Amino acid sequence: MVRKRKTSAILVKKIMSYAQLLPAHLHSQLFKQVRSSSFLCQNSKTNQNIPRRLVLNVQADRSSATMQKPEMKVPHVLTVAGSDSGGGAGIQADLKACAARQVYCSTVVTAVTAQNTVGVQGVDIMPEDFVAEQLKSVLSDMDVDVVKTGMLPSPGIVRVLCQSLREFPVKALVVDPVMVSTSGDALAGPSVLDGLREELLPLANIVTPNIKEASVLLGGVPVRSVSDMRAAAKLIHDMGPRNVLVKGGDLPNSSDAIDVLFDGEGFHELCASRVNTRNTHGTGCTLASCIAAELAKGSSVLEAVRAAKHFIETALDYSKDIVIGNGAQGPFDHFFALKKVHQSSYRQDKFNPNDLLLYAVTDSGMNRKWGRSISDAVKAAVEGGATIVQLREKHAETREFLDAAKACLKICHSYGVPLLINDRIDIALACNADGVHLGQSDMPAHVARTLLAPGKIIGVSCKTPEQAQQAWIDGAHYIGSGGVYPTTTKEDNITIGIDGLKELCLASKLPVVAIGGIKPSNVRAVMEIGVPNLKGVAVVSALFDRECIKTETENLHTLVSEAVLQKKRA
Numbered sequence: 001m002v003r004k005r006k007t008s009a010i011l012v013k014k015i016m017s018y019a020q021l022l023p024a025h026l027h028s029q030l031f032k033q034v035r036s037s038s039f040l041c042q043n044s045k046t047n048q049n050i051p052r053r054l055v056l057n058v059q060a061d062r063s064s065a066t067m068q069k070p071e072m073k074v075p076h077v078l079t080v081a082g083s084d085s086g087g088g089a090g091i092q093a094d095l096k097a098c099a100a101r102q103v104y105c106s107t108v109v110t111a112v113t114a115q116n117t118v119g120v121q122g123v124d125i126m127p128e129d130f131v132a133e134q135l136k137s138v139l140s141d142m143d144v145d146v147v148k149t150g151m152l153p154s155p156g157i158v159r160v161l162c163q164s165l166r167e168f169p170v171k172a173l174v175v176d177p178v179m180v181s182t183s184g185d186a187l188a189g190p191s192v193l194d195g196l197r198e199e200l201l202p203l204a205n206i207v208t209p210n211i212k213e214a215s216v217l218l219g220g221v222p223v224r225s226v227s228d229m230r231a232a233a234k235l236i237h238d239m240g241p242r243n244v245l246v247k248g249g250d251l252p253n254s255s256d257a258i259d260v261l262f263d264g265e266g267f268h269e270l271c272a273s274r275v276n277t278r279n280t281h282g283t284g285c286t287l288a289s290c291i292a293a294e295l296a297k298g299s300s301v302l303e304a305v306r307a308a309k310h311f312i313e314t315a316l317d318y319s320k321d322i323v324i325g326n327g328a329q330g331p332f333d334h335f336f337a338l339k340k341v342h343q344s345s346y347r348q349d350k351f352n353p354n355d356l357l358l359y360a361v362t363d364s365g366m367n368r369k370w371g372r373s374i375s376d377a378v379k380a381a382v383e384g385g386a387t388i389v390q391l392r393e394k395h396a397e398t399r400e401f402l403d404a405a406k407a408c409l410k411i412c413h414s415y416g417v418p419l420l421i422n423d424r425i426d427i428a429l430a431c432n433a434d435g436v437h438l439g440q441s442d443m444p445a446h447v448a449r450t451l452l453a454p455g456k457i458i459g460v461s462c463k464t465p466e467q468a469q470q471a472w473i474d475g476a477h478y479i480g481s482g483g484v485y486p487t488t489t490k491e492d493n494i495t496i497g498i499d500g501l502k503e504l505c506l507a508s509k510l511p512v513v514a515i516g517g518i519k520p521s522n523v524r525a526v527m528e529i530g531v532p533n534l535k536g537v538a539v540v541s542a543l544f545d546r547e548c549i550k551t552e553t554e555n556l557h558t559l560v561s562e563a564v565l566q567k568k569r570a
Ligand SMILES: Cc1ncc(COP(=O)(O)OP(=O)(O)O)c(N)n1
Pocket: 359, 361, 390, 392, 422, 423, 437, 438, 439, 440, 441, 442, 459, 460, 461, 479, 480, 481, 490, 513, 515, 538
């Protein structure tokens, strides 16, 4: 009893201080509400009156309030999911993923799990009326852009969620149909399935089942191959969501994480290399939250899925050796980007050759011709799916180049994309870029190595097997090899052709990216030369001498990813 009075007194004090924030004409309304409200409320499980929370119904007329509205709209995701005491998945993963993608995240807790890296030891499901109350609290007050759902453990919770979404419509709904934890424990029973299929999926912009969940949604149809995933995506699409992403991370006998996205018209196969690590707990929640975060920022579904996959791949790679907990599946680190900045290196010593997949190389002349700033051009390229960027600004003044490089670095890092500088070690050092690209007449790579911090990436242009051998001795990370085809972008460039490229790749111990005259019509022919260390294509004019950089990058990304997939399947 004493404790009850004490709690009430604290609450009254809090309300008084809250009142000071409100304009004077709302004070009387607030105090009237306080006087008439009960400090006691019922715990719906025990039916006991508890002083747990004060139900305040101060519907302050916001339009008449004189409080200043913040000027900047913050992209906002609301996650409706379960808590994971181990911090790797659920609400905790969603909060971290949104924060890492620079998006605000509010939370509605549907269940509290006692969970660690070994498994799920207990689940306490929230009463549906309290889930409804949390939803109302957030959605009636905050400007939520996207709702993302995770663990929905009872049919009643699915029902109140759908009601809330109809009452407070948002820009997009991302449904991660969580049914089984990574440790194999059930998180939602069959009783939830009907509501999910009939009420929630029709409201969704995208649903993201893994192969097991896709199979459960389809009543047990086996999903064991990429063609099964395509068929499953189509059938789930018939349940009403606008897009279906079937995640193939658990596909047996696959060296890659292949996901299939179906948008109602066509398929996109998205491929990421499988990271060999135990730390995969929470990848599903994180992927869905990243998609939600990117949608909240205004990306298209395809862009959002690509950015989310890239984020997961980078985070898993960065955290593959960390040890948290003693169980089979550990959590990973969502905040690798922060550490990258503090440690002044991109991936410490870990250059990822897969980043060479689609290498966007800028050109100041082309940007001038199309009236674009360097940073606008780079932003469009990374939004379109460029996996690494090089600033090749042959005519820029040093000061202007440095300012642009700093701006581009911010953009690239917000997408987890490395940024290299062509020729100019001074600019790379001054802006703390991720590395440099050097030609045969630029500073030798072994000298650049002594100037740059450990872990900074060095790429070297090579046309012959001898140059490739030297690049390896000099400590380069990758080779840029061309011209594969004639180009007008680089004056008097020698064309080595497809055969020259193949000869160089076979002689090289380093990963290679092809360059020179590469465009959508010939990218497949380049990637089909059948050598494992050819990792991608570097492109200037086919991206930057076009009206819409983003569209061209998306298109080329799709083509080069498909070619890599074909190569791996062959
Ligand atoms: C990825 C990639 N490959 C090759 C080059 C060409 O570099 P270089 O020979 O130094 O010629 P310039 O680009 O400096 O004219 C490149 N830039 N990127």
